[in-house]
Amino acid sequence: MIKKLHLAVLLIVAFFASSVAQEKTLERANNKYEEYSFSPAIDIYKKVLDKGFVSADLLKKLGNSYYFNADYKEASEVYKKLVANYEAEVTSDYYFRYAQTLRSLGEYETADKLMVKFAEMTAGDKRANNFNLDRDYRKEILENSGRYTVGPFEYNTVYSEFAPTYYKEGLLFSSDRDTGNLARYRHTWNAKDFLDLYKTNVDSTSMNAVVKLDKSINTRFHESSTVATKDGETIYFTRNNLVDGKTKKDEIGVTRLKIFRAQIENGIFTQIEELPFNSDTYSVANPALSPDEKTLFFASDMPGSLGESDLFKVAINEDGTFGTPENLGSTINTEARETFPFVTSEEVLYFSSDGHPGLGGLDIFATNIKNNTYSGIVKNVGEPINSKVDDFTFIFNEKDKTGYFASNRETGLGNDDIYSFVENKPLKLDCQQLITGTVRDKISNQVLVGATIKIIDEQNAEISETLTDSNGNYKVIIDCNKGNFVRALIDGYIPAEEYMGASDGEPQIIDFYLERDTVTAGFGDDLAKLLQLSTIYFDLNKYNIRPDAEVEIQKVIAAMEKYPSLKLKVNSHTDSRGKDAYNLWLSQKRAESTVGYMVAKGIASDRLEGEGFGETKLINRCANGVNCTAKEHELNRRSEFIIME
Missing domain, CATH: 3.30.1330.60 (OmpA-like domain)
Incomplete structure (x- = not known):
């Protein structure tokens, strides 16, 4: 009896000790998770899970750790367990991520069923609105596919190469390749080395053409995703939030990203300054420039973001100062990730997203932003640029129809690889033209509130309509690839219209002065x-x-x-x-x-x-x-x- 009692006490003590140990282990893992140190968090969560300790919270964090490391296969297995065993605790975002992981594995039918569930759980979510079973998005992607020939990039290694940027006669890009240093700094997000910036002449056939930028810009932490001005004298780049040479974390333990600007003099980077809208509490990253170099585009999770990261723009003033950042809006941004913008000479915005319907992971999308409009159709550029995994950092020279992008597809040499491509057939995007104006009484000049403005095509089909506001003003977007009629009408007045032929899309003002219908x-x-x-x-x-x-x-x-x-x-x-x-x-x-x-x-x-x-x-x-x-x-x-x- 005494032996049994002692045994029972020992079992209780052992169980208690084991429970305490697991709690401490989970606490360490959770701390790593909150720091975005996903690689060690994965190891710890797996260890706890292998010992039979499981909870909805553990599965959520383990699944997310895999997901944000683009290990979609492992993430899908974890999310599957989460949904099967803890359905009551599964929020909508986990159904979305689970669907994304299945797309990356080619399991589209199951992914669609999960998106139906996601749509049922959300109200007004852009991702749910984009996903519509009446819209065969895979057919749309197929129609956009086959327009590119993808080729190699000679300077990939077994490490990561991504974020190519045009720079003079060559490219800048980011890599965590081995520099030969004895002291290697590791980034615990994915247990890879910290990123540095490199440059190369893409016409060279020698690996010696790859040169690491000097210490005036590269630090022992992250430098990544750049854009340079056409004259090669100014560069914007992404870097860890550093204070006195050390990373600075926010109150929840996250080291945020910031955009910096530097001047280049004789190959040396000088006057390095961080941009004024950076913050210690949110990230600002992945800069891109408009063709006239008067607008900077970037990704951020700053207040006002719709999702995990949104695309923003900010004016660059003539004196080098900046305006106020503006969100690009809900046509482009979703509740998920929009990032890595690039704007062509013809004002086409390319970016990566996992919120718009795609093939899996991050896909590359395009939309026409000519004339400062951000409400045009967003199109998936299709295969072979996009794949079932992450595809990102797309750049394109519209003059010679060539470009580069990065992907973590299995055919690559390293974790992320840069690929070259040639565009054989252009992606047809809507030409967006902004039409504004006022509707007034022709005699009294009184503004007419609530007048209807209709857009009618050359086949007399009504395309869209809107109403004048309390000041008699209206604003519409028309397709400037073809002719359209802009018609104004209101009860008691004779309708009037103006014809707008196909054009280059420059904004136009059309004011209407309506005559009274004398019969009334x-x-x-x-x-x-x-x-x-x-x-x-x-x-x-x-x-x-x-x-x-x-x-x-x-x-x-x-x-x-x-x-x-x-x-x-x-x-x-x-x-x-x-x-x-x-x-x-x-x-x-x-x-x-x-x-x-x-x-x-x-x-x-x-x-x-x-x-x-x-x-x-x-x-x-x-x-x-x-x-x-x-x-x-x-x-x-x-x-x-x-x-x-």
Whole structure:
């Protein structure tokens, strides 16, 4: 009995000790995970899992560690266990990532089923909206495929090479290749060496053509993803957040990324400065320049981001300062990852994303951003550029139709490899043209709120429509590859339209001045209402024309000048305050004052009449003895313009 008791106590102690050990092990793994040190976190989580200790949290973090290291096969196995055993604790993002891993393995039907589940769990998520079973996105990708011939890049190694950038006659790129140093710094995200920047002349056949940039720019930590100005004198690049030569972590233990700018003088990098919108609390990375080099594009998870990382732009001022970063919007950005932008000379934006429908992992997409528009169709560039794994850092010379990109596909020499390509057939993108304008009454110049603007193609098919805002303004995007009609219409007016032929897409302003449909204006109608005039008001006990009323009466005069046969009767009214007889006299004076003003402005007196009605035609409850506000009484002190035969 005593032996059994001792044995039981020993088992309890052993179990307790084991549990404490596993908790400490998990704590170490979680700390590594929070630091984005995924490689050691994976080892620790696997060790705990192999010992039979499992939880939804452990599977989530292990799956994510594989996922963010692009080990999609292992990630899919972990997510599979998570969904099978802890469905109640699985949030929508895990269904999305699980689907992504299955796409990378070619299991598209199962991935689609998971995306249906994802769509059911989310409301308004861009990734769910992009995924639509009525839209065969794989067919669309197939239609865009086969346009490129992919070739080798002579300078790949068994390490990682990616992020090529055009620089003078050659390229800059990032690599964690062995530099021969005895002291090797390892990045614990994926247990690889820290990245440095290299340059090469791509026409050379010698490995000696690959040169590591000097210590004026390369540090013992990460330098990556660059873009250089056309003159080769300025470079923007990504680097770890460093303070006094040491990495600086945020409050949750993450070393963020920042973009720096440097000047290049005789091959030496000088005046290295970090950009003012960097932060210690979020990452800013992967710079790209517009063709005129006045706009910098980049990826970030800064406040205002829609997803894990978004694409932004910021103006580069002539004095070298910067404007305020702007998110490129929800057509381009999703709740997932958008990163590694590149803009061609023809203003086509290429970028990598795992939020838009793709083949698996990060795919490369393209959209037309000409004329500063970011709402065009986003297209997957297809195979063979894209694959089932991560494809990224795409650059393209539209003049000679050649370019480079990086991928971690299995056929590569290292973990990530750079590939060259030739474009044999261009990707057809929409030509986006911005049309803006205002819709007004042709006579009164009054803005018309709620007017409909329709875009109609040359086959008379309606493409889109919008409404004018509270200022009578509208904004539409048309396809400038072909002709379109822009039509404005509103009840009571004759529609008008302008034809826009195929063009280079420069923004255009089209203002519409609509004429009244005279059929709708009959005898006895109030012209003030037809012209949408503000009410003609008078001050208490006054009959002179107020300045604000003068503006409105000028609109009536313009209508009478436009239509010489138009005759009007001016009906004037008072509020209920004062004696009835006085009010009748006062309203008559107001009618005569209005008529006199219009005659003085050139309207023939035989086209006008005036009559005062005193307080006999109040438009609200403010009769004699009723307690009303001054504003309510003012509504009754008015003039009307009634069309006569």
